[in-house]
Amino acid sequence: GAGVSQSPSNKVTEKGKDVELRCDPISGHTALYWYRQSLGQGLEFLIYFQGNSAPDKSGLPSDRFSAERTGGSVSTLTIQRTQQEDSAVYLCASSLQQRGPETQYFGPGTRLLVL
Amino acid sequence: AQSVTQPDIHITVSEGASLELRCNYSYGATPYLFWYVQSPGQGLQLLLKYFSGDTLVQGIKGFEAEFKRSQSSFNLRKPSVHWSDAAEYFCAVAPYSGGGADGLTFGKGTHLIIQP
Numbered sequence: 001g002a003g004v005s006q007s008p009s010n011k012v013t014e015k016g017k018d019v020e021l022r023c024d025p026i027s028g029h030t031a032l033y034w035y036r037q038s039l040g041q042g043l044e045f046l047i048y049f050q051g052n053s054a055p056d057k058s059g060l061p062s063d064r065f066s067a068e069r070t071g072g073s074v075s076t077l078t079i080q081r082t083q084q085e086d087s088a089v090y091l092c093a094s095s096l097q098q099r100g101p102e103t104q105y106f107g108p109g110t111r112l113l114v115l
Numbered sequence: 116a117q118s119v120t121q122p123d124i125h126i127t128v129s130e131g132a133s134l135e136l137r138c139n140y141s142y143g144a145t146p147y148l149f150w151y152v153q154s155p156g157q158g159l160q161l162l163l164k165y166f167s168g169d170t171l172v173q174g175i176k177g178f179e180a181e182f183k184r185s186q187s188s189f190n191l192r193k194p195s196v197h198w199s200d201a202a203e204y205f206c207a208v209a210p211y212s213g214g215g216a217d218g219l220t221f222g223k224g225t226h227l228i229i230q231p
Contacts (some may be wrong), residue, residue: 004158033218033219035218035219042221042222042223042224043205043207043219043221043224045218045219045220046218048218059218091158091159093159103161104161104219105148105161106151106156106158106159107158107162108156108158109158114201
């Protein structure tokens, strides 16, 4: 079956512009996760959704970052007023459910470059 | 909070030789442990996982890992590496819920280089 898909695969933007990153989880997966991968920080967990709800947003790096999920499926991660330090690969993952141990399946990522 | 240490940033192994990648974790309760592999420009692919039971777990591509509670370790092994194994390897730990509010905590990764 289809895996996790993310779009765009690459995004180049100018400092100060807003960007939207999209994640399409595996069909039937109720849990969805966003991570950021950068050279300096490695892989950082940002936020997760159980259904459409994100119980804890404290992992988001700043208030310029927001995320939403609608219909229990597609999620968007929005970065407002982008800064050069936002340049990174943004990875999305999904799993069957959040309760109990579950494997997270990752998408290919969106490579963001802020000039 | 949990943490993961992968002591080796780079490892070079000859093709056909055996491999062991080290992973140490810090977590107050029984951890759920994962090894993922990332090829250049790709996402993360799960190699294997440990949730409970037999401490020696088998994964894809001929990899295995052993959970040693006394050493807080979950080292990845392969008896004979192939050139296609060259990639970045990440060890990760999850809290009890398998993700949840804290997500996965990853190590910094080990870059595996295969010499012909």
